[in-house]
Amino acid sequence: MSCWETIADYSLRSIGIGARLLPKEDFTLCQQFTLIGSGMLWNIYFGVLALISGFFFATALAVGKAAKNPLFRKPAEWFIFLFRGSPLFIQFFFAYFLFLSLKQVAPIFAPFTAAWLGALVVLFFNTAAYSGEIFYGALLSIPKGDTEAADAYGLSGWHRFRRVVFPTMMRLAWPAYTNEAIFLFHATTLVYFTGFPAWKQKGDALYYASYFADKTFNPFIPYPILAGYFIILTLIIVSIFGMINRRLNRHLPTERRSKIKFRPNIIR
Amino acid sequence: MFSYCSDPSTLEGLTWLSCYLTTGKHMLFYVSFGTVLLLLAITAPVSLMFGFAGAMAARARFAPLSWIGKAYIAVVRGVPDIAFFLFFVIALDQGIEWLRHKTLCPEWTDAIRQGNDFLVCPDAKMPLSSSAQWIHEVYGFSLAVITFAIVFGAFAANVLFGAMRAVPRAQMETAEAYGMSHRQAFWRILVPQMWVYALPGLSNLWMVLIKATPLLFLLGVEDIVYWARELGGSKTARFTDYPHPDWRMWYFFALLVFYLSFTKLSEVVLDRIMKRLTHGQATAGGEAQRRANV
Numbered sequence: 158m159s160c161w162e163t164i165a166d167y168s169l170r171s172i173g174i175g176a177r178l179l180p181k182e183d184f185t186l187c188q189q190f191t192l193i194g195s196g197m198l199w200n201i202y203f204g205v206l207a208l209i210s211g212f213f214f215a216t217a218l219a220v221g222k223a224a225k226n227p228l229f230r231k232p233a234e235w236f237i238f239l240f241r242g243s244p245l246f247i248q249f250f251f252a253y254f255l256f257l258s259l260k261q262v263a264p265i266f267a268p269f270t271a272a273w274l275g276a277l278v279v280l281f282f283n284t285a286a287y288s289g290e291i292f293y294g295a296l297l298s299i300p301k302g303d304t305e306a307a308d309a310y311g312l313s314g315w316h317r318f319r320r321v322v323f324p325t326m327m328r329l330a331w332p333a334y335t336n337e338a339i340f341l342f343h344a345t346t347l348v349y350f351t352g353f354p355a356w357k358q359k360g361d362a363l364y365y366a367s368y369f370a371d372k373t374f375n376p377f378i379p380y381p382i383l384a385g386y387f388i389i390l391t392l393i394i395v396s397i398f399g400m401i402n403r404r405l406n407r408h409l410p411t412e413r414r415s416k417i418k419f420r421p422n423i424i425r
Numbered sequence: 426m427f428s429y430c431s432d433p434s435t436l437e438g439l440t441w442l443s444c445y446l447t448t449g450k451h452m453l454f455y456v457s458f459g460t461v462l463l464l465l466a467i468t469a470p471v472s473l474m475f476g477f478a479g480a481m482a483a484r485a486r487f488a489p490l491s492w493i494g495k496a497y498i499a500v501v502r503g504v505p506d507i508a509f510f511l512f513f514v515i516a517l518d519q520g521i522e523w524l525r526h527k528t529l530c531p532e533w534t535d536a537i538r539q540g541n542d543f544l545v546c547p548d549a550k551m552p553l554s555s556s557a558q559w560i561h562e563v564y565g566f567s568l569a570v571i572t573f574a575i576v577f578g579a580f581a582a583n584v585l586f587g588a589m590r591a592v593p594r595a596q597m598e599t600a601e602a603y604g605m606s607h608r609q610a611f612w613r614i615l616v617p618q619m620w621v622y623a624l625p626g627l628s629n630l631w632m633v634l635i636k637a638t639p640l641l642f643l644l645g646v647e648d649i650v651y652w653a654r655e656l657g658g659s660k661t662a663r664f665t666d667y668p669h670p671d672w673r674m675w676y677f678f679a680l681l682v683f684y685l686s687f688t689k690l691s692e693v694v695l696d697r698i699m700k701r702l703t704h705g706q707a708t709a710g711g712e713a714q715r716r717a718n719v
Contacts, residue, residue, distance in 0.1 A: 242688040243681050244636040250650065251681055254657075254674035343505035350507065350643055367511055374543045376519075380512040384504040391503050 160187040171195040171359050179358055179368065186378070189369050193382050196362035197390070202273075203345040203361075207280035208338055211288060214281070218289030219326070220318075223296050233289070240286030245279075245344055246351060252279045253352030272353035280348075284341045288334060295330035296322070328405045335398040339391055362386060445667045454652040458683070460566070461638045461649060468573045469634065473627075475578025480585035498586065501579030507640060513572040514644050518551065525549035562647075569644040577634055584626030589615060591622040621702055628695040635688055639680070653677055 166176035168191055180188050221233030240248070256275050259266040269275040299322060307321040346363040349355045355364055362383055369379040430444035445451070482494030501509060522545045523537065530546035537544055547553075552560045592615055600610035642650035657673030704714060 238689075239685065243684040244639050246636075246639040246642075246650070247677060247680050247684060250653075251674065251677040254671070254677055257671070258674050343507075346505045346507050363505065363508055363511070366508070370511070370515060374515075375538065376512050376515040380508055383508055384500070387505060387508070388503045 160185075163187045164191050167191045168195050169198075171198050171361070171365070173357065173359055177357075182372075184369060184373055189379050189382055192365045192369075193362050193379060194386060196360055196365040197386050199272075199348075199359075199361035200342060200345045200390070203277055203280055203348065204338075204342040206277055207284050207345075208341055210281050211284035211341075214285035215288035215292055216323075218285060219292035219296050222289065222293045236282075237286045237290050237293075240283050241290060245283055246347055248279050248283060249276065249347060249351035249353065252276075257352075270353075271356070272348055276348040276351075276353050280341065280345065283344070284337065287337050287340075288330075291330050291333045291337060292326055294333075295326045298329055299325045324405070331398070331402050331405055335395065335402075338394055338398060342390060342394065343387070441667075445669075448667065450652070450656060453647075454649070454656055457647060457649045457652050460646065461641070464566075464570060464573065464638060464641060465634065467570050468577065469631065471570065471574040472577035472581050472634075475574050476581025476583075476585050479578055479582030480589060483582065483586050484589060494582070498579050498582050501576055502583065506576050506637065507643065509576050510572055510640055510643055513575060514568055517568055517571060519543055522549055522551050525551060565644070565646055569641055569646050572644065573634075573637070577630065577637075580630050580633070581627065584623055584630060585619065587626065588619040588623035592618045624699060624702060628691075628699070631691060631695070632688055635691065636684065639684075649680055649683075653680055 163185070164187070167180075167188065169175050170179070170192060172195075179192070218233045218237060221229040222237065224230050224233075252275060253270065256266050256269040260270055269278065303321055303325055304317075307317045312320060346361060349360045349364040358368075360368075366379040366383040370376045373379075427444060427447070429440065430447070479494050479497050482490050483498060485491045485494065522543075526533065526537065526545035526549035529548045533546045535544065552564045596614055596618065597610055600614045605613065639648070639650050641648040653676035654673060657671065657676035659671040660668050662668040700714070
């Protein structure tokens with residue numbers, strides 16, 4: 158079987174298109190590259206959707222945590238504490254079994270026991286909590302002069318937030334938010350190692366990598382392939398976020414623009 | 426455990442629960458919390474050592490050594506940590522067996538990798554197939570500790586590398602002016618001063634380390650996640666004296682609470698340490714403390 162046939166069979170295998178059976182023996186490099194790459198589709202799916210939806214929720218959480226009214230502040234504080242203080246691994250397990258029990262009560266929860274929705278919800282909450290804390294930190298460090306200037310212009314309420322507070326908050330939070338995005342994509346590899354089942358062996362990149370490692374008992378090929386894919390993904394994220402960062406900082410003199418370091422401090 | 430537990434089927438309510446929660450398997454579950462704490466207690470200093478070595482290598486003047494240090498930091502951080510965990514557990518095991526095979530069985534001529542098998546001579550198996558169960562468990566646990574130390578060592582190396590560079594340049598210049606050698610200046614001036622700069626990063630790392638401990642489950646250690654799944658699954662009266670439906674949700678809820686309280690406790694303790702360390706320092710934090718006391 159040539160490499161092109163393998164690519165035709167397996168490049169979309171992770172979403173159920175192509176050959177039904179996974180390769181069983183005599184694994185070629187081409188098969189490993191194709192299948193692990195096909196699994197990356199799930200990592201990108203989880204990462205992109207959770208990041209985009211989490212962004213809006215995180216903004217709401219940050220504003221809520223900074224609010225004076227305890228009716229808004231307390232829930233936001235507790236939500237952030239709950240999701241930042243516990244391991245994502247346990248959150249996945251708990252959510253999966255929670256959805257399983259809810260499914261018995263109301264069948265509407267049936268899709269939540271599948272990874273595509275259930276794991277996405279957990280990742281959405283998780284990244285919203287982490288980014289919410291980042292945005293909250295940025296919100297507190299907005300220069301006082303900016304908000305005073307907004308007041309002087311007679312801006313208030315929504316206009317003040319939309320035109321002054323929000324853009325500055327984004328600008329200050331962006332380098333840390335880039336780290337969070339990278340971490341989120343790394344965290345998507347956990348999904349199929351918790352309760353969530355990979356139906357018909359449709360899994361993510363790490364699922365296929367560990368499949369090959371288990372079958373061949375040789376970790377030295379599939380895991381470096383996976384690592385290569387993730388390094389490429391990380392570089393893409395850094396460059397996209399770098400472009401947005403340049404746009405956010407475009408009004409500032411060059412030396413005051415905060416640069417995203419090429420090797421960001423990747424600790425969540 | 427209690428004397429009234431001899432016939433569980435007659436028990437009700439809280440007494441049933443007290444008997445259920447003190448069965449032998451539940452005791453193993455409680456012991457596994459100790460496993461997690463033990464892992465943290467061993468891994469934290471070991472990865473700090475790895476980190477220190479990595480940071481020293483990264484700022485070495487001998488270029489290849491510096492490349493190795495920087496590559497170590499960059500690669501481990503660029504790849505999902507869980508992939509490293511899965512990789513190193515097999516890779517370390519096979520590496521150790523390969524080394525033992527080379528030294529113990531030099532006359533063995535068959536290839537080690539045959540198709541999908543990894544075959545070493547029986548003497549080189551690690552641990553030996555004849556050894557006791559506890560040796561297997563200790564071996565598995567040590568592999569897990571080394572894996573954690575390698576991954577978190579890279580994170581720590583990153584933090585310490587940054588902290589070493591944060592020490593004011595003038596301090597090192599003064600050391601040179603006093604005629605200290607490079608080595609003396611490093612150990613007497615740089616290392617004692619870098620900890621204040623490293624502490625915020627290291628405490629962050631400690632939190633990340635706590636939250637990584639459930640990954641022990643993936644390394645094949647019988648940890649709290651293993652037991653929560655095992656004990657929580659629905660049990661019928663045929664196999665156990667304490668039949669119950671699927672309770673895994675509640676077991677994982679208990680783990681969630683355990684981790685939340687543990688991270689909260691760490692946060693409080695680390696805050697205190699930071700306050701103590703910044704006291705009297707010429708940093709923004711120390712200045713704020715001084716102002717607050719005036």
